[in-house]
Amino acid sequence: MKLLIKNMVCPRCVSAAKDILMSEGLTVKSISLGDAEIEEELTDEQHLSIEKKLQDIGFELLDDPRSQLVEQIRLAVQQWVRTSEERPKLSDYLSRHLNKDYSTMSKLFSEVRGITIERFSILHRIEYAKELMCYSQLSTSEIAYRLGYSSPAHLSSQFKQVTGMTPKEFREMGKHDRTSLDAL
Numbered sequence: 001m002k003l004l005i006k007n008m009v010c011p012r013c014v015s016a017a018k019d020i021l022m023s024e025g026l027t028v029k030s031i032s033l034g035d036a037e038i039e040e041e042l043t044d045e046q047h048l049s050i051e052k053k054l055q056d057i058g059f060e061l062l063d064d065p066r067s068q069l070v071e072q073i074r075l076a077v078q079q080w081v082r083t084s085e086e087r088p089k090l091s092d093y094l095s096r097h098l099n100k101d102y103s104t105m106s107k108l109f110s111e112v113r114g115i116t117i118e119r120f121s122i123l124h125r126i127e128y129a130k131e132l133m134c135y136s137q138l139s140t141s142e143i144a145y146r147l148g149y150s151s152p153a154h155l156s157s158q159f160k161q162v163t164g165m166t167p168k169e170f171r172e173m174g175k176h177d178r179t180s181l182d183a184l
Contacts (some may be wrong), residue, residue, distance in 0.1 A: 001037070001038050001039075001040065001041050001042065002035060002036075002037050003021075003035065003036045003037070003038065003061060004034060004035050004061075004062040004067075004068045004071050004072070005017055005034060005035065005036060005054060005059050005060070005061055005062070006034075006059060006060040006061075006062055006067075006071050007058055007059045007060060008033060008034055008059055010033075013033075013059070014031055014032065014033065016057055017031065017036060017054065017059060018031050018036070020050060020053045020054060020057075021036060021038060021050065023053075024046050024049060024050055026038045026039070026040055026042075026046070027039040027040060033075060034071060034072075034075040047061075066108060066112060067112070069098070069100070069105065069108060070108060070109055070112045070113060072098055073094060073098065073105055073108075073109050073117060074113075074120070076093070076094055076097045076098060077090070077094070077117065077120055077121050077124060078124060079097075080093050080094075080097075080121070081121060081124045081125050081128050081147065082128060084146070087148035090117065090118070090121055091106075094117070105117070122158060122162065123162065125147050125148075125158070126158060126159055126162045126163065128147060129143050129147060129155065129159060129167070130163075130170065132146070133167060133170060133171050140152050140155065140156065140167045140168070143155065143167075144156075155167065
């Protein structure tokens with residue numbers, strides 16, 4: 001049985017979720033960011049218990065198929081942004097990765113999240129650019145190409161549009177305001 005868990009975004013989160021599932025006597029076949037697969041079917045009592053324990057640590061068990069798909073889209077966009085390989089068009093990547101029609105996914109995502117997939121991907125790319133600026137010695141040009149921008153000018157333009165400052169101004173600022181990936 002496959003479970004989708006919202007806000008499970010780091011290795012420590014994965015470990016905490018795994019502990020919760022195992023505390024219910026479940027056999028965890030696999031677990032990664034955003035989802036877990038268990039051997040057993042959940043009883044109603046286990047489902048409620050797991051749901052409560054996950055909520056207590058800031059996670060959410062997603063049951064609704066629409067919410068599950070939106071979460072899968074969100075995680076797939078994050079993977080697309082962070083890929084180090086050649087980056088296909090986002091719509092092609094999502095369609096192939098999730099085996100769904102892009103226009104259907106796009107409409108659902110916008111409806112549920114109040115933001116387009118494209119805008120979400122831009123916000124995520126900019127947050128990742130900020131992370132790279134804070135924690136690496138990469139130049140703006142290297143960051144632009146790593147994130148799949150056609151040029152450093154394109155990154156700078158989007159960066160300024162989203163943050164109100166250029167990448168250079170952001171680096172010189174010293175105090176770096178970043179948004180948690182869960183908040184996007």
